[in-house]
Amino acid sequence: MADVVSNVKKVGLEKYPRQGPRNIQYGTAGFRTRWAEDLDYVLYRVGLLAVLRSKSKGGAAIGLMITASHNPEPDNGVKLIDPFGEMLQQRWEKFATRLANASDTELDSALLEIVEAESISWETQALVCVGQDTRPSSPGLAQAAVTGIRTMGGKVNDYGIVTTPMLHYFVACINNIGSAYSEPTEDGYFKKIITAFKKLRGDKPENGKYVPSVMFDGANGVGAMKLEAGLLHLHDSLQVQLYNNGTGQLNYKCGADYIKVQQCAPVGVPQKSNARCVSVDGDADRIVYYYIDTHDKFHLLDGDRIATLIAGYLMELIKKSDLGLQLGLVQTAYANGSSTSYISKTLKVPVACVPTGVKHLHHKAMEYDIGVYFEANGHGTVTFSDFATRCICSAAEDLSLPADQLHATETLATLMDVINQTVGDAISDMLIVETVLHARGWSIEDWEATYTDLPNRQLKVVVKDRRVIETTDAERVCVTPAGLQDQINMLVKNFPNGRSFVRPSGTEDIVRVYAEADTQASADRLALQVASVVHQLAGGIGSPPVPE
Ligand SMILES: CC(=O)N[C@H]1[C@@H](OP(=O)(O)O)O[C@H](CO)[C@@H](O)[C@@H]1O
């Protein structure tokens, strides 16, 4: 062990010396920065950590994904994936931060501290699956990570360019998590989800007002590139026209995040009245739907809509299957207030609110037999507990059940194969939404008619140190700086259906402001007023926010 660790330190010093005095933190989305060119040493060290994580899990495969998701093309980042395909355990985030910020001479001792703290058996083999998005900086960073893994004695499965959710899926497959997984290859992934999708669709792709055709905005990232391979499996079951498929700049005026935040259609997708359009983000783990009506008005169907659509359908199948399974839906404070009322009052599904970040949603969803979780921005999936999986799979083979009950149970079982349970997956989520719309015979307007969103606005405020803002109650209440929450409460009172909260971003050096109210003008005004008090009380930099 001593030899390996001292070699790791030597190679680090020679090839990947620590750059600059900046400290970096493993946050909501792993390490992510504006300065991808200086990230080599971080990737080298994350490679080292991934080997330790694999060893600490008895040699299970660990994932290492290089991406900055929806952020601009020059940014980049990395996150680790645990053996079940889930996000890195929170306790290890601290190790990641410590290792990334250690000086070059401390590198060996920082590693040994982790080995000791986690009682890691050095002899255990390690396997790390590496994936990258389409950014120009990704190949160099992947090389640094691979060097780290190999120098530390780990084995590498290099998947090259993949979507983030594909890598999560491969990790779960290699570790044989759940009977539902298949071959850890791109082909295995598409075969599994698309075979199930086609089975649910039967031989009739049309149904009622549902038309089997979508326009796909790939954000010029990995999504459209990979879906092109998937189309070979889809055949006529769903026609997908690909746009922003890599010829333009990544995430620039397109993609799920742009659409959600700017509330407008992307560039690069032709305007076709009432056509169902989907938009994914740069690493294809988020998806939103939109359409433009005959009066050229833009309509967004975001993560909350997707969650309610899926939960409503699952609720119906659960009732019909009579298996007594409990369904729950998980949201964050960014969920539109109307969606929350619709879920609890109309769908009558229990709804929980957790802090921003997929790991929190995923964790909470797993408390239910069947958990649906979505961030409003379109990141989400459905999880099935082992108990639910066993119940559904065995009932689906029980031919003595009444036809209706058996059909609902079989549908649930097949649906499980369309779902990537490890993490939000734009391609898999699209196929689930298409399945529900097809089953219901709905157009996108029918889907939208289920409830009316409250108009809302998000703003960013630049402050000296965003950590001065501390929150509680799933980020809905601000504890510091003193007086800020009182001011927000006073402002909110002036707006019918008003709601607003602020929180420090985990991925950007800013404070986010969210506001919703009865009209768009009110939501805009409330957001601006709250942004002003944040600027005033939380050390705003530059001039106070003004209307755009
Ligand atoms: C309001 C919003 O959309 N926040 C996003 C964003 O986090 P922030 O902590 O808000 O910067 O990026 C996260 C990672 O992709 C995602 O989980 C989250 O939902």
Ligand SMILES: [Mg+2]
């Ligand atoms: Mg993403």
